[in-house]
Amino acid sequence: MDRFELIEKLRQKSNEKIVFLVLDGLGGLPKGGKTELETASTPNMDKLAMEGETGLMIPVSPGITPGSGPGHLALFGYDPLQYVIGRGVLSALGIRFPIKEGDLAARINFATIDKDGNIVDRRAGRIPDEINKKMCEKIRQIKIPGIEFFIETVKEHRAALILRGGDFSDKLSETDPQKIGVPPLPVKPLINDEKAKKTAEILNEFVEKVKEVLKDEHPANMILLRGFALHTRIPTFEEVYGLKACAIAGYPMYRGLASLVGMEVIDVESGVESEFRKLEELWGKYDFYFVHIKYTDSSGEDGDFDRKVSVIEEVDRNLDLILKLKPDVFVITADHSTPANYKAHSWHPVPVILKSKWSRSANIKKFGETELLHGTLGIMKSVDLMTLIMAHSGRLAKFGA
Amino acid sequence: MDRFELIEKLRQKSNEKIVFLVLDGLGGLPKGGKTELETASTPNMDKLAMEGETGLMIPVSPGITPGSGPGHLALFGYDPLQYVIGRGVLSALGIRFPIKEGDLAARINFATIDKDGNIVDRRAGRIPDEINKKMCEKIRQIKIPGIEFFIETVKEHRAALILRGGDFSDKLSETDPQKIGVPPLPVKPLINDEKAKKTAEILNEFVEKVKEVLKDEHPANMILLRGFALHTRIPTFEEVYGLKACAIAGYPMYRGLASLVGMEVIDVESGVESEFRKLEELWGKYDFYFVHIKYTDSSGEDGDFDRKVSVIEEVDRNLDLILKLKPDVFVITADHSTPANYKAHSWHPVPVILKSKWSRSANIKKFGETELLHGTLGIMKSVDLMTLIMAHSGRLAKFGA
Numbered sequence: 001m002d003r004f005e006l007i008e009k010l011r012q013k014s015n016e017k018i019v020f021l022v023l024d025g026l027g028g029l030p031k032g033g034k035t036e037l038e039t040a041s042t043p044n045m046d047k048l049a050m051e052g053e054t055g056l057m058i059p060v061s062p063g064i065t066p067g068s069g070p071g072h073l074a075l076f077g078y079d080p081l082q083y084v085i086g087r088g089v090l091s092a093l094g095i096r097f098p099i100k101e102g103d104l105a106a107r108i109n110f111a112t113i114d115k116d117g118n119i120v121d122r123r124a125g126r127i128p129d130e131i132n133k134k135m136c137e138k139i140r141q142i143k144i145p146g147i148e149f150f151i152e153t154v155k156e157h158r159a160a161l162i163l164r165g166g167d168f169s170d171k172l173s174e175t176d177p178q179k180i181g182v183p184p185l186p187v188k189p190l191i192n193d194e195k196a197k198k199t200a201e202i203l204n205e206f207v208e209k210v211k212e213v214l215k216d217e218h219p220a221n222m223i224l225l226r227g228f229a230l231h232t233r234i235p236t237f238e239e240v241y242g243l244k245a246c247a248i249a250g251y252p253m254y255r256g257l258a259s260l261v262g263m264e265v266i267d268v269e270s271g272v273e274s275e276f277r278k279l280e281e282l283w284g285k286y287d288f289y290f291v292h293i294k295y296t297d298s299s300g301e302d303g304d305f306d307r308k309v310s311v312i313e314e315v316d317r318n319l320d321l322i323l324k325l326k327p328d329v330f331v332i333t334a335d336h337s338t339p340a341n342y343k344a345h346s347w348h349p350v351p352v353i354l355k356s357k358w359s360r361s362a363n364i365k366k367f368g369e370t371e372l373l374h375g376t377l378g379i380m381k382s383v384d385l386m387t388l389i390m391a392h393s394g395r396l397a398k399f400g401a
Numbered sequence: 402m403d404r405f406e407l408i409e410k411l412r413q414k415s416n417e418k419i420v421f422l423v424l425d426g427l428g429g430l431p432k433g434g435k436t437e438l439e440t441a442s443t444p445n446m447d448k449l450a451m452e453g454e455t456g457l458m459i460p461v462s463p464g465i466t467p468g469s470g471p472g473h474l475a476l477f478g479y480d481p482l483q484y485v486i487g488r489g490v491l492s493a494l495g496i497r498f499p500i501k502e503g504d505l506a507a508r509i510n511f512a513t514i515d516k517d518g519n520i521v522d523r524r525a526g527r528i529p530d531e532i533n534k535k536m537c538e539k540i541r542q543i544k545i546p547g548i549e550f551f552i553e554t555v556k557e558h559r560a561a562l563i564l565r566g567g568d569f570s571d572k573l574s575e576t577d578p579q580k581i582g583v584p585p586l587p588v589k590p591l592i593n594d595e596k597a598k599k600t601a602e603i604l605n606e607f608v609e610k611v612k613e614v615l616k617d618e619h620p621a622n623m624i625l626l627r628g629f630a631l632h633t634r635i636p637t638f639e640e641v642y643g644l645k646a647c648a649i650a651g652y653p654m655y656r657g658l659a660s661l662v663g664m665e666v667i668d669v670e671s672g673v674e675s676e677f678r679k680l681e682e683l684w685g686k687y688d689f690y691f692v693h694i695k696y697t698d699s700s701g702e703d704g705d706f707d708r709k710v711s712v713i714e715e716v717d718r719n720l721d722l723i724l725k726l727k728p729d730v731f732v733i734t735a736d737h738s739t740p741a742n743y744k745a746h747s748w749h750p751v752p753v754i755l756k757s758k759w760s761r762s763a764n765i766k767k768f769g770e771t772e773l774l775h776g777t778l779g780i781m782k783s784v785d786l787m788t789l790i791m792a793h794s795g796r797l798a799k800f801g802a
Binding site: 029030035056060061062063064066067068069070071080084085087090091339342344345346347348369370373374378379 | 797
């Protein structure tokens with residue numbers, strides 16, 4: 001019996017409210033003996049850590065650094081090695097495109113080619129979004145009978161392509177040759193399969209037409225296609241857990257990931273206080289509130305240890321906005337580590353606090369990676385967290401007599 | 402996606418150097434409150450434990466005592482329950498026989514039979530190696546058309562048999578009846594399969610001929626065959642990890658295990674200082690240096706607590722020879738525990754230190770089983786260690802966007 005089958009079997013109703021606060025990239029590495037989290041002054045979170053269940057979580061498996069997709073899927077209880085979301089689909093989700101099962105998504109890069117058709121610039125001089133939008137509009141004229149095309153601006157030279165209405169395959173090679181001075185590659189089927197061949201033909205025809213439509217433009221006179229991904233519907237949060245869930249997240253990627261699992265995505269300005277106030281405003285309407293704070297990750301990626309510390313402190317200062325709502329289950333954790341000195345996502349386990357009226361306590365003195373080694377949850381896998389949350393919120397019956 | 406598929410997908414180049422020091426059977430049990438490792442004075446390893454990632458590892462699964470084969474395969478990242486290396490093959494590897502895919506290997510015991518063909522001594526009085534070699538030479542005269550036979554002395558009454566050139570099965574019963582006063586058993590196919598039947602016939606014909614050739618010898622006038630194992634090639638270290646690896650190990654078994662995964666086996670005299678000096682000599686030529694110290698295990702098997710302590714101290718005293726090379730990733734661990742008071746391999750988790758510039762620290766005061774319970778790695782599985790090493794040496798890209 002897998003996790004979802006077990007949960008489905010044991011699931012029961014409850015009115016308890018869950019706040020699931022994700023500080024993106026929270027986990028860190030020490031500078032002068034202390035990590036970002038250990039350096040930050042966090043009296044509110046320290047109290048939660050002292051009273052609640054605590055530990056560290058491995059997002060995917062030991063040594064594996066997760067992207068935002070796998071990191072969040074694991075937090076939502078979806079095994080990230082089973083539910084693999086392709087780049088094209090993530091890109092479409094990131095701009096909140098209402099992708100459907102069976103859609104084929106790809107990432108578009110606008111590029112510049114010379115009169116011989118060779119690539120001069122793989123990013124078309126990073127054109128501004130405005131030019132990108134105009135180019136997308138031009139491309140939208142293209143028709144191929146029986147297939148619906150959606151072309152949407154992402155940012156700079158990047159756009160999203162979604163095909164609908166065919167029986168597509170995503171076992172296709174990309175057209176970006178990853179170098180200049182050569183023409184774009186054709187899309188080729190990666191497997192000997194009729195669907196893949198047919199999809200490649202459609203895409204090559206589309207690219208030819210794009211080339212024709214853009215031939216008098218500059219610098220964006222060509223497109224490169226990457227990250228083909230067929231969208232397969234995955235079971236929603238409501239189907240798996242019976243939870244009515246909403247996502248309070250300012251950034252497109254996380255809104256996309258939340259909508260992928262069927263959460264209701266709330267319009268909110270990105271920021272600690274604005275997101276916490278939005279939560280307050282919505283309080284009572286949902287069972288599960290996913291609140292996503294981006295800046296712990298972005299400061300980590302920028303290598304800015306001090307800024308990451310201050311973002312953590314900002315979260316702690318505003319925590320009363322959540323605490324006064326008295327959520328039945330309050331979880332604070334991260335999708336992955338982004339140590340400031342590593343300047344990137346990393347594989348290191350992430351801190352977690354789970355506070356409910358049924359939590360055990362390990363008398364943790366400070367919310368931090370080193371102290372949490374002594375927590376009640378030990379070192380667990382992120383994918384198991386949702387089952388624990390279900391239990392703590394009274395939503396799982398006994399297994400077996 | 403399994404571990405190897407994931408690693409293949411994420412693997413990237415790096416020049417970082419890894420030293421992988423295995424103190425065979427390092428884990429112990431307390432005598433007067435402290436284990437062998439806890440009793441030993443190990444200032445160098447204590448410093449590494451304080452600075453690096455630490456924990457305990459379960460070699461196979463809880464309660465399972467590994468032989469050297471599974472213990473090392475797990476350390477090398479090969480699931481020992483999936484990659485099962487038969488005894489015949491291990492025996493051939495142990496004497497560095499260049500075994501090939503499709504070879505059938507078995508262990509030979511020289512035995513003594515009486516004039517009625519009944520076994521009098523299952524070990525032929527543990528004949529000296531010299532006699533063993535003479536007997537092997539005699540047996541080598543035997544010819545069976547189409548099949549190549551290799552017969553190699555191992556030690557005392559033990560030899561290795563390797564068959565090459567046929568389409569063999571290893572689903573065969575052994576000929577050792579495990580008692581005296583009865584004749585050796587014939588080889589029988591264990592499954593209803595043509596290959597197994599044919600292989601049994603060849604082996605029975607071979608044994609008949611051996612009996613004939615040795616009939617005037619004493620005490621080694623017969624052979625018993627055990628541990629039939631077909632050799633299946635397993636993916637090499639270079640194929641799985643992209644690592645150019647060498648093995649600095651004085652003992653045949655470990656050289657054999659290293660060659661099984663495609664490491665280059667270095668000629669070296671067994672011993673702490675000689676092996677560490679060999680490492681120094683080779684420094685820069687490989688990505689991954691597997692250094693194997695045998696005496697922690699052999700003193701444990703002899704039940705000699707104090708000798709095991711002094712071997713550990715000898716390693717620590719010589720550790721500067723490695724430290725001064727400044728490996729990017731330095732791992733110290735064990736294939737299994739061999740507690741001196743248990744006098745055998747045991748199932749207890751083994752200590753591990755992993756030091757790199759990306760290690761978290763848990764401020765461990767002493768490298769020892771009890772302290773390591775508070776380490777940053779918690780209690781993990783040995784088979785996951787290589788993925789962590791890949792991450793710490795910059796050899797794994799991010800999983801998913």
